[in-house]
Amino acid sequence: MKFEDIRRVSVLGAGIMGHGIAQSFLMGGYPVSLFDVDRSVLDRAAALIEQNLKLFAQFDLIDGAAVNACLNRLTTTPDLKRCVAESRFITEAAPEDLALKRRLFSEVETYCPEDAILASNTSSLTMADMGSAVRNRAGLVVTHWFNPPHIVPAVEVVRSKWTSEQTMDTTYRLLTKLGKLPVRVDRELPGFIVNRIQMALIREVLSLYDQGVAGAEDIDRAVKGSLGFRLASIGPLQTVDMGGVGLWLKVYEHLTPLIESSTEPPAALLRLAGQGHQGIKTGKGFYDYTAENAHGSPNDVVRRRDRELLNRLRNLYWKAETEE
């Protein structure tokens, strides 16, 4: 499938990820068909996309007129056949369930153009497992977006053992056209790049927390104000070069025997999950998210997060991408 042949995009599953992915394609100028098995999810997704487009306009990331133009390119439907019939790039953002995704790909293939690219937003499954029943396996690819997908720039583009070079190239160019920051992952392995790194970080964070070395606020402040502050502009390998390779080698040798390496689930997660606390979803996690408390209600927290990230997007990535 050539990049130029993609005229319409379909997104399957309109939940947390699907509606944001759809918004990114709309902002990139593509007509988007958005499918979900639940009609009420589709209505909510359309309302959220409108709200989020307006926020992008408020931050000067798109102009005001683009809001309606994007909305006019959006079709929502609970009819899978209708959704994919004319799309040459189709991505699923359905629940993380291997059997469901396998069935979905097989069904989609009976309705869509035979050369369409079929992408998955899986966090932890492999195409090798999801796609073995698909006929056009050269057109299978994982595109792993990050929440909130309409804001976070990077998308991992993961090559499966079947993915053709043309599928990789077309997908890469498509994401670049949306103003995204595609990352090529040339070997499919669980967690791809970013989730593996994130797991290494969170294992140490939870170990420090469980040992009582510092509380949640201080650990978060330490990471946000140091690594986090730096990492948005300077990658970890650039950081090694800037600090000095020899110094990093010494610190690596001193510290790696002392940091956490257990594969047991950390006590803090087990305790919170056991008490039914799911974070902002239930109002309590490491922090309290009731409206009267300093962190605000779950909605306030998401809105504040999105505004902070949009500021960063505007300053760090968006202009640079669109000016090129």
Ligand SMILES: NC(=O)c1ccc[n+]([C@@H]2O[C@H](COP(=O)([O-])OP(=O)(O)OC[C@H]3O[C@@H](n4cnc5c(N)ncnc54)[C@H](O)[C@@H]3O)[C@@H](O)[C@H]2O)c1
């Ligand atoms: N939430 C995240 O932070 C995140 C980040 C990266 C990747 N992912 C991955 O994205 C995918 C979607 O996750 P989510 O968090 O958006 O889930 P979600 O539960 O918010 O949304 C999934 C949607 O899929 C719909 N659905 C159910 N059956 C379907 C079917 N047969 N076909 C199409 N849609 C169907 C559901 O009605 C729901 O609206 C998962 O594979 C997940 O691992 C999630």
